[in-house]
């Protein structure tokens with residue numbers, strides 16, 4: 127199944143809920159499109175889900191299955207791409223420990239995505255030790271695959287930057303790579319880990335359907351924030367969410383001039399409505415108080431349901447074969463273990479800690 131001629135692609139999701147439209151434009155759409163060009167690995171980061179919901183293991187378990195189902199329904203082809211469970215890939219946890227030594231503690235705590243999550247998820251100062259550790263773990267999630275490309279949304283850039291730092295530091299310390307080396311030459315100069323590149327989706331950060339946060343900026347659509355339209359929502363739910371979504375709060379009636387910039391209703395149209403002429407014409411009318419929110423929302427319901435219908439249809443087919451998802455995860459995890467065990471052996475060799483050859487994992 128694995129084709130060494132193809133470069134690898136790695137990305138993933140935390141099982142804290144189901145996949146939504148933000149995932150679609152931020153990463154999933156690219157995943158589906160790149161399956162031919164890359165050997166793809168999609169991680170379901172169940173260990174990381176425990177950072178914010180350690181007391182809800184049943185929910186995490188269900189969410190692992192939901193995310194795998196959503197990915198398949200969205201068009202991930204399990205014959206080409208591996209979907210796998212993080213906690214069943216031990217090399218990732220082992221690399222995390224070594225990588226944690228390569229990042230200064232204060233560097234991790236300054237990571238802007240962690241700070242944003244602490245603020246937006248209301249974690250205060252009660253989050254567990256493992257919360258910042260997840261960002262370090264993510265460097266291992268990625269580097270364990272030595273991928274060429276990592277498709278992510280904008281919020282992940284800070285984590286990708288830490289990953290790049292770990293790769294450079296490891297390669298310099300343990301593989302003798304000269305610190306003056308250009309980022310894309312690390313492997314050619316003897317490094318084990320590539321200085322990986324993020325691939326942003328066509329929308330870097332889709333806002334949610336709710337009101338802005340306390341500082342006035344729109345919050346990103348997020349499974350944890352209750353502001354998401356899910357790929358698994360039925361047509362009536364999509365309609366309810368869109369009809370109730372936040373738009374321009376200053377606009378009281380359809381004849382008031384409306385604000386287009388920074389208005390999620392228009393951000394969604396610009397993102398999902400392929401009829402660019404309709405969007406341009408109606409944005410103008412909205413600005414001039416010639417079209418109401420309701421009409422624009424109705425059109426959006428139509429557009430979103432047209433996008434989601436084929437996904438719903440594939441989901442119905444999957445629901446008729448309940449063992450499919452577990453089989454896909456088992457096979458994907460086996461393939462992920464094959465790659466990451468090889469990386470771990472090479473890393474231990476570079477670290478001069480290759481004392482005992484590793485037993486073969488029981489991979490089910």
Ligand code: ATP
Nearest residue numbers: 139140142148152278279330331332347348349350
């Ligand atoms: P959580 O709220 O638990 O953090 P999430 O909705 O942020 O969940 P993740 O699993 O953290 O989802 O993210 C999975 C991938 O989807 C990441 O690459 C992330 O950047 C991308 N992504 C998530 N939300 C959005 C969004 N609103 N716009 C664009 N990309 C997004």
Ligand code: MG
Nearest residue numbers: 140243281348
């Ligand atoms: Mg997130």
